[in-house]
Amino acid sequence: MIPITIDSEIGKSKILAGESISNVTQYLPDNKKIVIITDEKINAVYGHLFPKADLIIFIPQGEKNKSLQSAELIIQKMAEAEFDRSSFILAIGGGIVCDIAGFAAAIYMRGIKFGFVSTTLLSQVDASVGGKNGVNFGGYKNLVGTFCLPEFVICDPEMLKTLPQSELISGIAEVVKHGLIADANLFEFIEQNTDKIRKYDLNVLMRFVHDSVIIKSKSISRLCSMI
Numbered sequence: 001m002i003p004i005t006i007d008s009e010i011g012k013s014k015i016l017a018g019e020s021i022s023n024v025t026q027y028l029p030d031n032k033k034i035v036i037i038t039d040e041k042i043n044a045v046y047g048h049l050f051p052k053a054d055l056i057i058f059i060p061q062g063e064k065n066k067s068l069q070s071a072e073l074i075i076q077k078m079a080e081a082e083f084d085r086s087s088f089i090l091a092i093g094g095g096i097v098c099d100i101a102g103f104a105a106a107i108y109m110r111g112i113k114f115g116f117v118s119t120t121l122l123s124q125v126d127a128s129v130g131g132k133n134g135v136n137f138g139g140y141k142n143l144v145g146t147f148c149l150p151e152f153v154i155c156d157p158e159m160l161k162t163l164p165q166s167e168l169i170s171g172i173a174e175v176v177k178h179g180l181i182a183d184a185n186l187f188e189f190i191e192q193n194t195d196k197i198r199k200y201d202l203n204v205l206m207r208f209v210h211d212s213v214i215i216k217s218k219s220i221s222r223l224c225s226m227i
Contacts, residue, residue, distance in 0.1 A: 011149035037101035089114035102133030106146040121171025125212035
């Protein structure tokens with residue numbers, strides 16, 4: 001495991017690249033109510049590895065469901081279950097699940113703590129580590145949102161093995177962008193390991209995650225200095 005700490009004006013976050021979802025319990029607060037936010041697909045594959053929770057809320061899949069209505073669903077169910085400001089949200093999923101859950105955590109009772117188990121390469125290298133949480137509104141992407149860092153992000157490499165090629169490619173495209181903009185060594189590494197990428201080589205994929213998180217953390221620091 002390669003832990004990376006992001007320390008910025010908007011908070012502190014620990015990115016756990018290489019950690020397993022099976023160890024997530026050790027990062028959760030003791031004696032606090034836990035709600036898991038996920039989707040049916042992730043639950044079907046990984047539900048047996050989920051930690052014990054007081055409530056599980058399922059978000060419908062698809063970009064159209066990255067909405068205020070989905071955030072409202074979370075808030076309504078948490079309020080009905082009497083979650084308070086000491087409660088904790090754990091999002092297990094890709095970018096859409098993490099975005100919605102992070103946004104709901106930032107506005108529920110003026111903000112509660114939350115963490116992510118990131119299940120796609122795209123979310124591991126970008127969406128779950130940027131501190132940007134939001135939903136779409138009126139046809140505009142991420143029009144409503146917050147800047148708030150999760151307590152932790154688990155990037156489990158084993159979860160990448162179940163990704164379809166299309167989702168793997170989406171993540172690789174983001175890594176390529178990071179290399180082109182900020183890290184020539186990373187871009188060269190991508191070029192030298194195309195065959196291993198197609199074979200889901202976890203050592204290569206974890207290099208992508210690690211280097212991308214470093215790049216994103218620097219971007220977050222620059223952004224926070226401007227807020």
